[in-house]
Amino acid sequence: MTNPFPLSKDDLLKCYRTMRTIREFEERLHVDFSRGDIPGFVHLYAGEEAAATGIMKHLNSGDRIASTHRGHGHCISKGVDVVAMMKEIYGKKGGTGNGKGGSMHIADLSMGMMGANGILGAGAPLVCGAALAAKFRNKGEVAISFVGDGASNQGTFLESLNLAAVWNLPALFVVENNGYAESTARDYATAVDSYVDRAAGFGMPGITVDGTDFFAVYEAAGEIIQRAREGGGPSLLECKMVRFYGHFEGDAQTYRATGELDDIRANHDCLKKFGVQVTAAGVISAAELQAIDQQVLAVIEDAVQQAKAAPLPTLADLTTDVYISY
Amino acid sequence: MARKISIKQAVNEALDQEMARDPAVICMGEDIVGGTGAGGEADAWGGVLGVTKGLYAKYGDRLMDTPLSESAYIGAAIGAAACGMRPVAELMFIDFMGVCFDQIYNQAAKFRYMFGGKAETPVVIRAMVGAGFRAAAQHSQMLTPLFTHIPGLKVVCPSTPYDTKGLLIQSIRDNDPVIFCEHKALYGIEGEVPEASYTIPLSEANIVREGKHCSIVTYGLMVHRSLEAAATLAKEGIEVDIVDLRSLSPLDLDTVLDSVTKTGRLVCVDEASPRCNIATDISAQVAMQAFSALKAQIEMVTPPHTPVPFSPTLEDLYIPSAAQIAAAVRKTIKGGQA
Numbered sequence: 272m273t274n275p276f277p278l279s280k281d282d283l284l285k286c287y288r289t290m291r292t293i294r295e296f297e298e299r300l301h302v303d304f305s306r307g308d309i310p311g312f313v314h315l316y317a318g319e320e321a322a323a324t325g326i327m328k329h330l331n332s333g334d335r336i337a338s339t340h341r342g343h344g345h346c347i348s349k350g351v352d353v354v355a356m357m358k359e360i361y362g363k364k365g366g367t368g369n370g371k372g373g374s375m376h377i378a379d380l381s382m383g384m385m386g387a388n389g390i391l392g393a394g395a396p397l398v399c400g401a402a403l404a405a406k407f408r409n410k411g412e413v414a415i416s417f418v419g420d421g422a423s424n425q426g427t428f429l430e431s432l433n434l435a436a437v438w439n440l441p442a443l444f445v446v447e448n449n450g451y452a453e454s455t456a457r458d459y460a461t462a463v464d465s466y467v468d469r470a471a472g473f474g475m476p477g478i479t480v481d482g483t484d485f486f487a488v489y490e491a492a493g494e495i496i497q498r499a500r501e502g503g504g505p506s507l508l509e510c511k512m513v514r515f516y517g518h519f520e521g522d523a524q525t526y527r528a529t530g531e532l533d534d535i536r537a538n539h540d541c542l543k544k545f546g547v548q549v550t551a552a553g554v555i556s557a558a559e560l561q562a563i564d565q566q567v568l569a570v571i572e573d574a575v576q577q578a579k580a581a582p583l584p585t586l587a588d589l590t591t592d593v594y595i596s597y
Numbered sequence: 598m599a600r601k602i603s604i605k606q607a608v609n610e611a612l613d614q615e616m617a618r619d620p621a622v623i624c625m626g627e628d629i630v631g632g633t634g635a636g637g638e639a640d641a642w643g644g645v646l647g648v649t650k651g652l653y654a655k656y657g658d659r660l661m662d663t664p665l666s667e668s669a670y671i672g673a674a675i676g677a678a679a680c681g682m683r684p685v686a687e688l689m690f691i692d693f694m695g696v697c698f699d700q701i702y703n704q705a706a707k708f709r710y711m712f713g714g715k716a717e718t719p720v721v722i723r724a725m726v727g728a729g730f731r732a733a734a735q736h737s738q739m740l741t742p743l744f745t746h747i748p749g750l751k752v753v754c755p756s757t758p759y760d761t762k763g764l765l766i767q768s769i770r771d772n773d774p775v776i777f778c779e780h781k782a783l784y785g786i787e788g789e790v791p792e793a794s795y796t797i798p799l800s801e802a803n804i805v806r807e808g809k810h811c812s813i814v815t816y817g818l819m820v821h822r823s824l825e826a827a828a829t830l831a832k833e834g835i836e837v838d839i840v841d842l843r844s845l846s847p848l849d850l851d852t853v854l855d856s857v858t859k860t861g862r863l864v865c866v867d868e869a870s871p872r873c874n875i876a877t878d879i880s881a882q883v884a885m886q887a888f889s890a891l892k893a894q895i896e897m898v899t900p901p902h903t904p905v906p907f908s909p910t911l912e913d914l915y916i917p918s919a920a921q922i923a924a925a926v927r928k929t930i931k932g933g934q935a
């Protein structure tokens with residue numbers, strides 16, 4: 272059977288592996304956090320994997336992204352090492368920030384990952400700067416700012432849309448609309464129904480896609496990323512998606528309607544959708560997907576064991592890396 | 598080096614020489630070109646007070662007017678710095694930092710620490726500081742202590758054209774984020790400045806006058822008020838040491854302690870509001886580290902704990918005067934041991 276998808280079988284398997292890695296990373300954190308193994312705040316990306324993966328599949332290490340507080344999926348799909356991520360979340364040396372950043376501040380600048388961010392909307396101005404730097408370098412690089420539907424109402428985000436349009440930057444703004452700003456419904460907190468309308472208000476194209484459909488995301492992202500690479504300026508992409516867990520781990524989610532979570536898991540699981548699409552087309556077999564599932568479980572287990580075994584930071588680490596020179 | 602230029606010219610010359618030297622240096626800010634997209638002269642303003650005038654003709658698109666969106670463009674400067682550029686962003690008045698502070702103190706200042714020492718953010722944020730322009734409460738503040746409080750930021754506030762040029766060039770070359778404070782009332786003062794490029798380290802205070810009876814530790818406009826006070830005091834036989842901190846973070850505490858050890862007396866003069874400012878910090882450090890050298894109580898000269906008033910009569914009363922500084926020095930001598 273011919274491959275009806277815009278990606279080769281090899282690339283499809285890679286994307287599935289990425290999505291499954293994000294899912295298992297988050298599912299494992301959910302369990303380990305509830306056991307008390309993990310300090311601080313953790314915000315899980317489970318359920319939203321298709322968006323990060325479908326977008327990042329178009330990027331190279333010279334392209335930059337700035338993430339949100341819910342950043343693990345962006346990190347993994349941008350190529351950040353899961354062992355270093357897990358060590359960071361456990362507060363250990365050898366983590367991406369040597370334990371000084373934690374879940375909300377995972378970054379790997381060498382991979383173009385400019386950081387998860389504890390300040391909602393703060394990544395958008397930074398991405399304008401990354402895109403400006405790309406414009407000066409003139410190598411066709413782009414920069415992407417991720418925000419949730421909640422942070423899409425931050426002044427930083429709205430100012431950045433305007434700045435990116437005014438400067439015609441190779442910047443892209445992705446609104447990950449999971450329906451909730453923490454516990455507050457998106458439709459209550461955002462005055463316009465359509466992010467396409469909001470983009471138009473800033474003089475840029477806007478697209479809305481089903482963020483649980485990997486292929487829809489991949490196709491839309493490809494179009495706007497290519498335009499930005501060619502000097503066509505910024506765009507806004509809304510991915511309508513679902514959040515499997517609460518705003519943070521420990522959130523009882525009593526604001527959700529009865530049956531809502533069951534429906535999300537049963538009918539809006541992006542990994543299930545992807546599996547159905549590729550197996551129905553006969554491009555990938557269920558056995559091939561299951562093999563990846565098993566491999567990913569082992570990778571995550573190894574990351575957790577390495578994180579647990581990693582040394583704790585010491586007093587000597589407390590005062591280093593504040594300045595380069597002081 | 599007989600050539601004399603103003604602080605305004607010194608800023609312009611430092612930017613000019615660094616932009617010529619390093620293509621990664623770019624400048625952005627509100628009206629720094631000052632005419633983009635309008636029908637008249639391309640760089641009609643060259644900055645609201647003309648500080649960047651003429652640079653656009655040389656460097657074109659490397660100088661960028663911005664929308665009135667301080668969060669977006671200060672953040673963009675920081676983001677570009679994290680991606681290999683050396684941006685110099687002008688926050689026209691430091692009072693505007695309230696609308697973009699997150700990008701400065703939660704982003705630029707913390708990248709290196711949060712990211713385990715793997716980030717460099719070589720951004721300079723230039724901003725006008727200080728009172729004396731009848732610019733009222735939201736365009737006149739000396740907010741230096743808000744920045745020295747934040748680990749990860751460097752804070753510079755020069756008082757002379759020579760220091761301005763050398764410190765700004767050093768700040769642009771520095772790989773940490775630097776808040777570069779330019780006192781608007783000092784832009785016009787002139788002093789000898791070499792034409793060639795040079796740097797001044799961000800960690801060295803400067804003794805601008807030597808004396809044995811009392812130390813005055815200060816920065817910015819207050820250096821000049823302190824020099825006036827010193828001239829008056831000299832006629833009374835009182836000789837003061839004046840330490841111009843120049844850089845507030847890092848702080849050259851050694852030079853302060855050496856001076857106080859020599860004189861045994863300390864007056865801290867700060868144009869910032871009196872609580873938790875540079876003067877209180879210096880006072881605490883000296884009290885902890887050189888208490889035995891003190892022959893008298895430490896004195897501080899600051900404005901009152903009020904917003905900066907508009908009425909010229911009130912503003913002149915607000916800004917610490919040479920007379921107040923001289924009186925504080927006399928108090929340390931009269932009130933202390935012989």
